[in-house]
Amino acid sequence: MVKPVHYPSGISNAAKRSTLAVMGMPDPTRYHVWFDDFDKYTAADWTLTTTEAGAGSATEAASSADGGVLVVTNDAADNDADFFQWPVETFKFVAGKELWFKARVKISDVTQSDFVMGLQITDTTPLAVSDGVYFRKDDGDSILDCVTIKDSSATTESLSGLLADNTWVTMGFHYDGKSGIEWFVDDVKRATTALTNLPDDEELTISFGIQNGEAVAKVLSVDYIAAIKER
Numbered sequence: 001m002v003k004p005v006h007y008p009s010g011i012s013n014a015a016k017r018s019t020l021a022v023m024g025m026p027d028p029t030r031y032h033v034w035f036d037d038f039d040k041y042t043a044a045d046w047t048l049t050t051t052e053a054g055a056g057s058a059t060e061a062a063s064s065a066d067g068g069v070l071v072v073t074n075d076a077a078d079n080d081a082d083f084f085q086w087p088v089e090t091f092k093f094v095a096g097k098e099l100w101f102k103a104r105v106k107i108s109d110v111t112q113s114d115f116v117m118g119l120q121i122t123d124t125t126p127l128a129v130s131d132g133v134y135f136r137k138d139d140g141d142s143i144l145d146c147v148t149i150k151d152s153s154a155t156t157e158s159l160s161g162l163l164a165d166n167t168w169v170t171m172g173f174h175y176d177g178k179s180g181i182e183w184f185v186d187d188v189k190r191a192t193t194a195l196t197n198l199p200d201d202e203e204l205t206i207s208f209g210i211q212n213g214e215a216v217a218k219v220l221s222v223d224y225i226a227a228i229k230e231r
Helices: none
Strands: 031-036 047-051 059-063 069-073 081-085 099-107 113-120 132-137 144-150 153-159 169-175 181-185 188-193 205-212 219-230
Touching (some): 081 113, 099 113, 099 205, 132 169, 144 181, 144 188, 153 181, 153 188
Antiparallel strands (some): 031 219, 047 081, 059 069, 069 219, 099 169, 099 219, 113 132, 113 205, 132 144, 144 153, 169 181
């Protein structure tokens, strides 16, 4: 085992002679951080859009799994869906300010389902929003689409061969604040897209969910979601 390097006086990323210059930890005010590890789940914390045509209903619950996992199980009718949005829009793409998003998920059936994960405007149809930066998977394929959309005009990069049934995958993106968005799957950069359709004129929120692509219940498991932006 590699031994850690010790910094008994702490570390700092604050500017010299600033308020927190001699504090022995990174300055927490430099970044806006949203993170959920799903050790617990409270439905009232989220805005839910649920469409259940079958006899039952969707279920959402934190499971007894190492690391904390939210398990979302749809009812068993075609197009039954369960979408989640944080109830306030607190992230905005701003020139000169970097932004990161990362999530770890698995989907029970990566072909016969629709899926979305990322930052979007508040909307009851997250699979077809007018503004956002997010990952989307369409029914009938296992292709992961990287979508940047503003006022319904989109730039999309499609990634194949990266998803498998009931298999954990991390997905994330990085906005460098000036020239493009880098897209990562399993912490490997897979694409870079231009800022032509960057939704930089309004705030966005955490948005994710799953929709059945056939009359069989589909399951989405979410290990964690993180969104971080420079102030």
